[in-house]
Amino acid sequence: MSKKRIITKRDFLRTAGVTTAGAVGATTLAAPYVKAQAPIRWRLQTYAGAALAEHVIKPSIDAFNKAANGEMVIDLYTADQLVPQGELFRAVQQGTIDAAQSDDDSMAAPIDVSVFGAYFPSASRYSLDVPVLWEWYGLREIWEEAYAEIPGVTWLSAGAWDPCNFVTTKPIRSVEDLKGLRVFTFPTGGRFLERFGVVPVTLPWEDIEVAVQTGELDGIAWCGATEVYTVGWADINKYYLTNNISGAWAGSYIVNTERWEELPEHLQQLYKLTIDSSHYYRQHWYWWGEAHYRTTGGKLELTTIPESEWKQIEDEAMKFWDEIAATSDRNKRVVDILKKYAETMRAAGAPYRYG
Template sequence: MKRRDVLKKAGVGAAAAAAATAVGAPYVIAQQKTTIRWRLQTYAGPALAEHVCKPGIEAFNKAANGEMVIEQYNADQLVPQGELFRAVQAGSLDAAQSDDDSMAAPVDVSVFAAYFPLASRYSLDVPALWHWYGLKEIWEEAYAEIPGVTWLSTGSWDPCNFATVKPIRHLEDLKGLRIYMFPTGGKFMQQFGVVPMSLPYVDVQMAIQTGELDGVCWSGTTEVHTVGWADVTKYYLTNPISGAWAGSYFVNTKKWEALPEHLKELFKMQIDVSHYYRLHWYWRGEAYYRTQGKLELTTIPPDEWKIVEDAALKFWEEIAATSARCAKVVQILKDYNATMIKAGAPYRY
């Protein structure tokens, strides 16, 4: 009986000790946990990053509740834009928000990011193409072939229009203009006499003031006004070479795989916050600054602009010939636009 009492007391003591350990464990673990810190660089300069990147990052940092903090850096702040992909791949940056085109992503489909000529008409075209027409799966396939970087999501920004120091009212007026542009859009517009220029984002405004640039074809009028380019240009061409910029979030694969699942989901949710904010911010801004902005609006007549639209379709075929995957994307763009035209207003007029 005494032996039983000893065993019984020992069992009660062990259970109590185990219970105490279990109750205390979360507190001990919480005290020992180190905050995960990531560095993310966006393609956008400081004024623009306040809208296209910061709202989502702030929401993430608040919701992560100390478990993880993302430090946001702006265009060229840590690495030049053209080296952004390699920096994420090497792990010197943990994440990036950018288009594939200007960050020199080594995938065949990178030409379709940013402003692929005349591929879209409105901002909602981009998420519709990625989520409902198969581009998401194609991007996942393309980046699965590249070690070190994981593509997560593509969203839409603003249209791409010319803001210049000289008026553009005819195609002839494009000849000789030195314009700050994205790589693929610049290559396409060269056939109309445009001279694409590449320089650091922060130097663009001064380059226009000194006459090194005649303007930009990098964004819509919201960005032109937000970042100060409207202060050094005079005219805004209403004909867009593309209806919406396509930009993505990229992460270092090892850093991404090391995150617990709940933080992965939270990061993807902040991406959606970012995508949603831009949809309404740009939609409001494009109308507001056309009607109440600083720049005089000009328009190339429809019969002349039709030449640009036809040239875009020819350019699509040239890109389609570069790889089977690019051909698949071009076919999706054709099918999508055919559906939009058939649907009529408000999808296409």
């Protein structure tokens, strides 16, 4: 019969010391988070002003900060709060801020496909078109390819916002009424609308309301009814044009590459889930709001340009597409995808497309 080994206090401490040393080595390699460490801290700036940010991003960031359980905290900043909107991309690239939520167009992303960010004329009818185009028609791969050519910034995701309608102090009932209108809008959208006599104006977000009140602006072509009522623009305008330039805004999430690669994988995944959470919230919030405020808002008179006349805008958009396609091979690939998608939706009929 074998004798039982009696473990002395000295044996235990010697064995424990070896085990502990091994554990320390493993800990160093795995670099797990320790509660006593200070949390990772990011600064994220959105394109949206304070009232709008309450819906388009804040719920998801609040959820992230809670789910991160002390390992990481994201501080959220609204439009122009840390850097001007037009410098947002460069600020992420330089590490001035860690992440951003914005369309590629207005944050001046130096990629050819940035023209398709925000509202590319007639590119979509409904908000679901945007995630379908990115996730099932190949735009995700194209955006990843384009951003991979720019050092310091990693593109993560694109999602949909609201349609682009005119809200103005003057009624619009025909294409002719667009002539001379000074409106706040997006860069590419403004370039397109100039063909119909619109005068696009660029201003900081916080100055828009005063500019409408003082007559510097005749209105806004930036959003749909949900935003118009949420941010207070329904209080300073009189008319809402039901025809839209595009059915959904397309916006991106980008991060500073170095800061992104520093994150452990589980926090990267949590951040991606947070982005998806934000995409989902906007899908139902905007879809609810567009109908709700048109029918019950009560502050704006709805006007409509007859469909037969509005076709001028849509036909011109197709010419605009071809002009953009000629600027680069990658832009042509995007336009080809948009054309294929539009053809598929028309062929599918209702509920994808009516008429």
